[in-house]
Amino acid sequence: MAYETIMVEVEDEVALIRLNRPEALNALNSTLLTELGEALTEADRNDKIRCIVLTGSEKAFAAGADIKEMAEKSYVDVYTEDLFGASIEPMMRLRKPIIAAVSGYALGGGCELAMMCDFIICAENAKFGQPEINLGVVAGIGGTQRLTRFVGKAKAMDMNLTGRFMDAAEAERSGLVSRVVPTPKLIPEALSAARKIAEKSTVATRTVKESVNRAYETTLREGLLFERRAFHALFATEDQKEGMAAFLEKREAQFRDR
Numbered sequence: 001m002a003y004e005t006i007m008v009e010v011e012d013e014v015a016l017i018r019l020n021r022p023e024a025l026n027a028l029n030s031t032l033l034t035e036l037g038e039a040l041t042e043a044d045r046n047d048k049i050r051c052i053v054l055t056g057s058e059k060a061f062a063a064g065a066d067i068k069e070m071a072e073k074s075y076v077d078v079y080t081e082d083l084f085g086a087s088i089e090p091m092m093r094l095r096k097p098i099i100a101a102v103s104g105y106a107l108g109g110g111c112e113l114a115m116m117c118d119f120i121i122c123a124e125n126a127k128f129g130q131p132e133i134n135l136g137v138v139a140g141i142g143g144t145q146r147l148t149r150f151v152g153k154a155k156a157m158d159m160n161l162t163g164r165f166m167d168a169a170e171a172e173r174s175g176l177v178s179r180v181v182p183t184p185k186l187i188p189e190a191l192s193a194a195r196k197i198a199e200k201s202t203v204a205t206r207t208v209k210e211s212v213n214r215a216y217e218t219t220l221r222e223g224l225l226f227e228r229r230a231f232h233a234l235f236a237t238e239d240q241k242e243g244m245a246a247f248l249e250k251r252e253a254q255f256r257d258r
């Protein structure tokens with residue numbers, strides 16, 4: 001499908017979705033959010049895609065929601081249209097693993113979009129921030145919630161109250177990102193991680209996603225029970241038989257998502 005504000009390439013069962021509004025540092029306007037939602041929904045439906053990488057440009061993953069587009073809106077406007085509520089639904093519904101590959105600015109909605117992915121790999125030039133405070137507002141899709149769970153209260157308060165940016169080294173130290181790589185290696189590293197995930201059983205990778213996300217939504221006791229039942233349930237799959245047989249026979253497993 002041809003898009004105006006994103007680019008989608010599929011290779012080796014991995015979809016690479018690139019935000020593409022260079023004139024506005026990939027600011028998330030309504031066209032981009034609609035197109036991104038469509039691309040994610042399509043990727044989730046397409047059997048030839050097993051993992052997704054979401055990225056931007058070298059200068060910006062995304063510099064936040066499009067300020068020009070929302071500056072004149074009233075409370076009644078944003079409340080009535082539930083601004084950004086519906087546009088993030090496709091990401092929330094996504095069952096396939098998705099990696100954010102962040103280079104440059106990931107600010108406001110850009111940082112929040114990256115945090116909605118399953119994990120973040122970033123380049124050495126990455127800068128994360130929730131600078132909404134400078135605009136007289138607050139984060140709208142997770143900057144006070146997901147960020148607090150990822151980096152703790154002290155840093156989340158600091159970033160949301162002062163609007164300061166966090167560099168790649170601090171982001172890795174704080175648990176916001178899983179890996180930092182030299183900027184030119186960002187896409188190869190993210191694609192290589194995605195291909196590794198694509199080789200696994202889809203039933204198992206989806207179960208990992210559900211189980212890890214459960215850790216953020218429930219008590220430890222309930223989460224552990226969920227995980228154990230998920231572990232038990234995977235013994236009903238052919239992929240469990242194949243995975244364990246392959247180990248014992250000292251060969252590569254051939255998963256069939258069954």
Ligand code: CO8
Binds near residue numbers: 024105132140
């Ligand atoms: N919205 C609209 N346009 C933007 C945005 C943005 N968020 N960010 C940058 N641009 C535009 C600039 O206006 C400029 O356009 P023009 O050349 O036409 O004036 C162009 O991109 C290049 O930007 P700069 O000239 O400012 O580039 P610099 O390298 O000097 O600075 C910065 C880069 C530091 C990233 C700077 O552009 C900046 O501070 N941007 C705004 C960052 C920000 O405040 N983000 C938060 C936005 S609010 C938000 O995200 C609320 C989240 C709610 C949920 C979102 C759900 C998706």
